[in-house]
């Protein structure tokens with residue numbers, strides 16, 4: 001009996017595919033990108049729901065958006081990859097800069113932005129009847145990206161999403177056969193396969209059990225080296241565990257949401273400037 005044979009699979013180093021460069025034809029420019037909102041406002045019809053948000057989400061970091069329900073966090077996230085405009089009657093103002101260039105500038109295509117800024121939702125939404133492998137590759141087809149290293153890309157994406165070891169022997173099984181937590185990691189792998197510069201996550205663990213939640217949190221911590229992450233969470237422990245920076249959103253009764261305070265997660269949780277931030281992170285409301 002050897003020590004190596006006893007080691008749990010997660011203690012082994014990641015396979016080479018996790019770090020190798022895989023060439024995508026027609027994919028986004030490589031690397032992490034910063035996002036910055038300047039004077040961002042959002043409306044549904046004539047209802048202003050988000051007012052004058054200035055926020056830098058730096059490349060290679062995890063930024064958490066926190067705050068009570070209804071204060072515009074999801075709306076803000078959807079502005080960051082041009083999904084807000086898909087809602088009938090939705091409008092916006094201000095600038096969203098992706099590596100310094102406004103994603104709403106004339107001539108920029110929403111498809112290109114959504115390829116560069118991926119999104120994972122609250123409820124895992126893999127294609128249930130499609131194989132695990134094809135789920136991972138499904139975003140490429142939509143974005144018209146090609147690669148001759150499909151197997152390596154599937155392995156890399158699943159490895160980065162922390163799912164490879166659990167599914168490598170059953171890549172042809174349907175995505176819908178996985179547990180909820182595994183499905184969410186499959187969705188993360190699908191988003192990563194197009195090699196986005198930024199990954200947005202809207203309460204990615206709120207439908208999951210604590211063990212799956214921890215697994216996703218570990219994944220997020222590792223993703224920081226591959227992609228810029230912006231995550232909405234209602235779980236204050238989670239925000240502290242996974243994020244480098246935090247922004248606290250709030251909306252008074254019948255008023256638009258805005259950012260009360262932003263800064264390093266450390267400061268926001270230990271010595272915030274605003275008394276409302278302190279009360280929120282200590283769980284007094286929301």
Ligand code: ADP
Pocket residue numbers: 044049067068069070071072073074075076087
């Ligand atoms: P959060 O994610 O912080 O809970 P949302 O961004 O979902 O907040 O919502 C912000 C505000 O916008 C809320 O008042 C909500 O009712 C409103 N809202 C969200 N989506 C829509 C929509 N599709 N149509 C109209 N109003 C919406």
Ligand code: MG
Pocket residue numbers: 073074075202232
């Ligand atoms: Mg929301």
